[in-house]
Amino acid sequence: YFDVSPPFLNRVIEGAPRQILKAVDGVSFEIQKGRTFSLVGESGCGKSTVARLVVGLYTPTRGALQFEGQNIAGLTRKQMVPIRRKMQMIFQDPYASLNPRWRVVDIIAEPLRFFDLTSGEAATQKRVGELLSFVGLSPKDGLKYPHEFSGGQRQRISIARALATRPRFLICDEPTSALDVSVQAQILNLMKELQRELGLTYLFISHNLAVVYHMSDDVGVMYLGKLVEVAPARTLFVKPRHPYTKLLLDTIPDLDMKGEERAPVAGEVPNPINPPSGCTFHPRCPFANDRCRAEIPQPIAMPDGAKVACHGVEEGRIPA
Ligand code: SF4
Numbered sequence: 001y002f003d004v005s006p007p008f009l010n011r012v013i014e015g016a017p018r019q020i021l022k023a024v025d026g027v028s029f030e031i032q033k034g035r036t037f038s039l040v041g042e043s044g045c046g047k048s049t050v051a052r053l054v055v056g057l058y059t060p061t062r063g064a065l066q067f068e069g070q071n072i073a074g075l076t077r078k079q080m081v082p083i084r085r086k087m088q089m090i091f092q093d094p095y096a097s098l099n100p101r102w103r104v105v106d107i108i109a110e111p112l113r114f115f116d117l118t119s120g121e122a123a124t125q126k127r128v129g130e131l132l133s134f135v136g137l138s139p140k141d142g143l144k145y146p147h148e149f150s151g152g153q154r155q156r157i158s159i160a161r162a163l164a165t166r167p168r169f170l171i172c173d174e175p176t177s178a179l180d181v182s183v184q185a186q187i188l189n190l191m192k193e194l195q196r197e198l199g200l201t202y203l204f205i206s207h208n209l210a211v212v213y214h215m216s217d218d219v220g221v222m223y224l225g226k227l228v229e230v231a232p233a234r235t236l237f238v239k240p241r242h243p244y245t246k247l248l249l250d251t252i253p254d255l256d257m258k259g260e261e262r263a264p265v266a267g268e269v270p271n272p273i274n275p276p277s278g279c280t281f282h283p284r285c286p287f288a289n290d291r292c293r294a295e296i297p298q299p300i301a302m303p304d305g306a307k308v309a310c311h312g313v314e315e316g317r318i319p320a
């Protein structure tokens, strides 16, 4: 359960310097060990905020955050250090997250040195070589600089760096969105392989439903900072219930990722500073009624494990 009002977000919103932005509100989900939970939604829905909350880059204003049975919400930076070793983040733009002036070997060795994980330089070099082979690169690639690699190779380098600390949990924020479709598939397959071999757990953030279908065990759909539907991936794709999920699914050309993405969902995403009353999706929803405009829907559990926050589904006006 997360709830956050990060004050620094206000600064980037012109004309509203004093307003509190509830970036994420009442978002509650569980990720099982060794599985992939994906968060999907249009840009600005709060997916990345949740990712940053999970790794402790943002502090929740209320709510709990459990990792391996321990509540980690509100831990200090120092208290988070041993936990950060077990959870690593992979970002959308590998180039921005790799120091251009460092050789790859030093980029990957940095977490090893920071957490003091190898004894001696020879052991560090050996481990870096091992990590490079893990991600399909050669130990010789360590001598080069990030600009000497393609986008896909750079993402392999960030994955190698993320794996250096032997994490159990990877938070991947749009890890392939900056890559060509064919390279995207290679990186996603590599991530799946690594998950199998190393028993990793993923929180996967993406706006691309085809990618999410390919990667996930469970999926949470976010709209304006709230989870509107959570379900096992198959259930969500075969039997979407929330009108927003249905709208999102209508935009996928096919699920094998060969086609181009279609235009984004029709209708504007409202301003998160001043969200619509009741169900925030009501201005775009063909099923909206007076109750929808007044009352915030709470998640309701379905018999097949899905959870849906929608009055229409609850009342049976929308087939579930
Ligand atoms: Fe549509 Fe009402 Fe359901 Fe919101 S609660 S998605 S407005 S039917």
Ligand code: MG
Pocket (backbone or CB within 6 Å): 043, 044, 047, 048
């Ligand atoms: Mg984002």
